[in-house]
Amino acid sequence: MIDIIGSPSxxxxxxxxxxxxxxxxxxxxxxxxxxxxxxxxxxxxxGAFGALSKFLNDSKIFEILKLRIxxxxxxxxxxxxxxxxxxxxxxxxxxxxxGVFMNKCKKFEGADLRVPHTGWDQxxxxxxxxxxxxxxxxxxxxxxxxxxxxxxxxxxxxxTEYGCEFSSVVAKNNVVGVQFHPERSQSNGKRILSNFADWx
Amino acid sequence: xxxxxxxxxxxxxxxxxxxxxxxxSILTRAxxxxxxxxxxxxxxxxxxxxxxxxxxxxxxxRGLFDITFSDLVLRSCEYxxxxxxxxxxxxxxxxxxxxxxxxxxKIVIGRARSNLALLESVVSNFGAQALVxxxxxxxxxxxxxxxxxxxxxxxxxxxxxxxxxxxxxxxxDGSGAGxxxxxxxxxxxxxxxxxxxxxxxSSVGHIIDCFSSSCDAVTLSTFLSQTDQxxxxxxxxxxxxxVHIRTRN
Numbered sequence: 001m002i003d004i005i006g007s008p009s010x011x012x013x014x015x016x017x018x019x020x021x022x023x024x025x026x027x028x029x030x031x032x033x034x035x036x037x038x039x040x041x042x043x044x045x046x047g048a049f050g051a052l053s054k055f056l057n058d059s060k061i062f063e064i065l066k067l068r069i070x071x072x073x074x075x076x077x078x079x080x081x082x083x084x085x086x087x088x089x090x091x092x093x094x095x096x097x098x099g100v101f102m103n104k105c106k107k108f109e110g111a112d113l114r115v116p117h118t119g120w121d122q123x124x125x126x127x128x129x130x131x132x133x134x135x136x137x138x139x140x141x142x143x144x145x146x147x148x149x150x151x152x153x154x155x156x157x158x159x160t161e162y163g164c165e166f167s168s169v170v171a172k173n174n175v176v177g178v179q180f181h182p183e184r185s186q187s188n189g190k191r192i193l194s195n196f197a198d199w200x
Numbered sequence: 201x202x203x204x205x206x207x208x209x210x211x212x213x214x215x216x217x218x219x220x221x222x223x224x225s226i227l228t229r230a231x232x233x234x235x236x237x238x239x240x241x242x243x244x245x246x247x248x249x250x251x252x253x254x255x256x257x258x259x260x261x262r263g264l265f266d267i268t269f270s271d272l273v274l275r276s277c278e279y280x281x282x283x284x285x286x287x288x289x290x291x292x293x294x295x296x297x298x299x300x301x302x303x304x305x306k307i308v309i310g311r312a313r314s315n316l317a318l319l320e321s322v323v324s325n326f327g328a329q330a331l332v333x334x335x336x337x338x339x340x341x342x343x344x345x346x347x348x349x350x351x352x353x354x355x356x357x358x359x360x361x362x363x364x365x366x367x368x369x370x371x372x373d374g375s376g377a378g379x380x381x382x383x384x385x386x387x388x389x390x391x392x393x394x395x396x397x398x399x400x401x402s403s404v405g406h407i408i409d410c411f412s413s414s415c416d417a418v419t420l421s422t423f424l425s426q427t428d429q430x431x432x433x434x435x436x437x438x439x440x441x442x443v444h445i446r447t448r449n
Contacts, residue, residue: 001237008297008301009297009326009327011298011300011304012303013274013277013301013302013303014277014284014303015279017277017278017280017303019279021281046305046326046327046330047325047326047327047330048323048324048326048327050324051324051325058307061294080327081377096331107277110220113392114202114392114393114416115380115392115393116209116329116363116364116393116394117202118329118364119202119203119204119251119253119254119364119394119416119417120202120203120205120396120446121201121202121203122201123403138440139436140203140448141256142283142284143331144305144306144329144330144363145327146327146328146329146363161201162202174407181283181305183281184280184281184282184283184305185281185286186281186282187249189281190281195218
């Protein structure tokens with residue numbers, strides 16, 4: 001069973017349908033008490049850092065999620081959900097992240113750079129991970145974001161270049177994050193979601 | 201390197217007063233209904249099977265936001281693992297929330313684009329990347345020149361909030377006369393947001409013309425419905441002209 005955190009601004013339904021389409025059991029949860037025993041948790045994206053951080057704090061999901069991570073539950077952060085796994089973001093200075101990855105999200109800058117980074121782009125696998133099994137070393141995925149998690153050799157498993165190199169896949173112990181939307185990235189995305197469901 | 205995008209546009213409308221809950225997919229000319237194509241869910245499934253870059257689902261609606269449209273969005277999402285952008289008389293934050301909760305990745309705001317409070321609400325709750333501002337204009341709107349028109353649009357103050365700008369010349373819609381690219385260069389100098397153009401494509405050459413400008417994506421509607429071209433074929437074709445487009449997943 002995969003628990004998908006259904007914040008008011010997330011596209012949790014899209015993630016739900018993606019798992020369902022592959023016959024993987026999942027449900028959308030909105031209450032902290034529902035993830036007390038979760039073994040696999042997805043924190044989906046679409047939204048603003050401050051709004052998602054506030055929702056997680058107000059609903060007490062933030063502290064339970066931190067606890068479940070420390071107890072070894074497998075967690076997948078998608079897009080903004082991945083950014084929430086870092087310490088914070090320039091998008092909302094006063095809001096805190098979960099802090100699995102000790103870095104702050106930055107905004108894309110560049111005179112000729114279109115922001116947001118919207119569309120299909122390439123992910124270069126930097127280091128192999130079980131969640132990336134079966135994918136080419138370079139694969140395409142759908143991105144939609146204005147902020148990024150900087151590259152860190154300790155946890156950047158996938159890297160994409162857009163004005164600068166940024167982390168498109170991060171992983172540390174039982175936590176993994178993807179900056180793109182696997183639920184919208186067709187067969188490559190399905191492979192990642194399926195791998196997450198099987199990740200031991 | 202970011203790929204250019206081809207986006208099939210599915211326009212829906214409630215065409216039968218006897219069945220007020222049934223949406224039909226339609227083709228339009230100058231944004232007016234021209235022909236009923238069929239069931240929108242079938243259209244969604246066809247585009248999904250073609251592994252398109254993104255789908256734009258629009259409710260042609262001159263009235264108030266129709267809550268049943270969000271049910272269609274939800275049903276579409278059941279079949280999609282492709283990005284979905286939706287639009288249809290969004291004038292309040294609650295409309296946007298409803299569409300996002302139904303599975304939309306981005307929403308389009310057109311008529312209400314001068315309502316900065318609405319736009320700010322969408323951006324603060326859902327992020328700028330989720331907001332597409334659509335500028336639907338006619339040739340008549342350009343009678344005092346492109347610069348004057350763009351100046352007026354810039355004065356609304358929404359450009360800094362937009363995650364994407366969609367440009368649609370209504371007079372070109374369904375005409376097959378090629379896409380009006382006159383606004384692209386002027387607006388791209390004033391916004392960092394990606395630019396999507398549409399209305400008027402009737403040949404692969406028209407699409408190549410679009411990508412010769414600085415636009416990021418092209419929407420296709422009549423061209424896909426009235427020819428035997430699929431986006432797969434088109435992508436393969438235009439890539440041979442040097443357009444950086446996805447030709448495999």
